[in-house]
Amino acid sequence: MSKHSPSALKPRKTPSQSRSRVTVDAIFEATIQVLLKQGMAGLTTTSVAERAGVSVGTMYQYFPNKQALVYALNERFLTRLAEKVEDTCAGMAGRRACEGAEALIDTYWSVKTERMELTHALYRSVAELDNDALVQDFAARVDRATEGMFRACPDLSTGDIDQINLSLTAVIYGTVRNAFERGLEQENISALKSDLKAMCRAYLSSVK
Amino acid sequence: MSKHSPSALKPRKTPSQSRSRVTVDAIFEATIQVLLKQGMAGLTTTSVAERAGVSVGTMYQYFPNKQALVYALNERFLTRLAEKVEDTCAGMAGRRACEGAEALIDTYWSVKTERMELTHALYRSVAELDNDALVQDFAARVDRATEGMFRACPDLSTGDIDQINLSLTAVIYGTVRNAFERGLEQENISALKSDLKAMCRAYLSSVK
DNA sequence: CAGATATATGAAGGAATATTCAGTTTTGGG
DNA sequence: CCCAAAACTGAATATTCCTTCATATATCTG
Secondary structure, three states: OOOOOOHHHOOOOOOOOHHHHHHHHHHHHHHHHHHHHHHHHHOOHHHHHHHHOOOHHHHHHHOOOHHHHHHHHHHHHHHHHHHHHHHHHHHOOOOOHHHHHHHHHHHHHHHHHHOHHHHHHHHHHHHHOOOHHHHHHHHHHHHHHHHHHHHOOOOOOHHHHHHHHHHHHHHHHHHHHHHHHOOOOHHHHHHHHHHHHHHHHHHHHHHO | OOOOOOHHHOOOOOOOOHHHHHHHHHHHHHHHHHHHHHOHHHOOHHHHHHHHOOOHHHHHHHOOOHHHHHHHHHHHHHHHHHHHHHHHHHHOOOOOHHHHHHHHHHHHHHHHHHOHHHHHHHHHHHHHOOOHHHHHHHHHHHHHHHHHHHHOOOOOOHHHHHHHHHHHHHHHHHHHHHHHHOOOOHHHHHHHHHHHHHHHHHHHHHHO
């Protein structure tokens, strides 16, 4: 378990019967829906319970407090993201660096775009609940994956891999997020994406 | 006044005597300090008033509610940022595109870096208080400035200026923010900055 | 089917804190 | 020097919401 999961945030108990598994799923789903419809401000224990069709007490059987609920939700999504990135990086091992970078952009972009609104809402929830630590953990995990990928590139000298990895990921993740913050049209988004790829390509051939 | 400044967020009254001007300044300063020391969670009307050395009631003479206070604070900083960017863009009119881009990076970076902690705190405060509208307004303002700059570049064909402006600014602003979210060392930061410049240069010569 | 375990309920308690306002003090112009 | 306007005070109010727990219901196991 991550060092950034103090007991105050850990699930209280794990469902053992199928009934409760359904309940927990409903709670997660309700959390998402409330987050989308009302934002963090409207995310009260009552509103979530109501939407999930359970009583507040039930929520507290599985989550020690409201914060833990949002924490768990973010954990779910970050895990999914990390796994996808890891898959991509593994699949690109040994390919040229710019191919790896492009694949990384595609993967990251598609995961974040898949559920735009939710992604946006989760970004904010992290800021509000001081869940940076959680994000940092996942950033480190994803960084290991991309670093490994770049380290295995035949066309990259091993010297500056750390910095190359840092710069590429900072630019990619930053740009993706920025694309969310502005409400870009689909047309602009895809142009931005291909421009981003072009920049990464150009950068890589300059440091090669 | 911006269309995104509903009366609920506008200052209640403007100080006329010098005593109250001092008071309002103290309130702003206190807000910053509390934000830095306690974060958004600890930013209560009481804590701000206490730190400012005034009573809560005084705060409410100038700001209709807590949100308005943070709103005003963000407005201050965004205005400063916008002005600096506008200055830079005006100063770069007629220069080559990559020079303009580099100057933009330097300006934006230095404003954000000047008070790192505060910048970080303000980023979060915006997310928490749903102040996107405010940010969007300033983004538009800054965008006009950069677009003008690029439009005046002798080495850029006028056709794709909009997209070029969009892509460059998205990458630049996104990367800067990402640099804050990770707790990068000064060394990595400056390497990242020069890599970012390299990418922008390379991108511009590819579309020229 | 009976006891044991797991799950669910939701009213009541309680803590935090945003906001008001009636009364007091300070300021500056005439 | 005086008084109207400006500024300030802070206890009291009002609201919002998280969290608990005693009780009830459902499910499982032997």
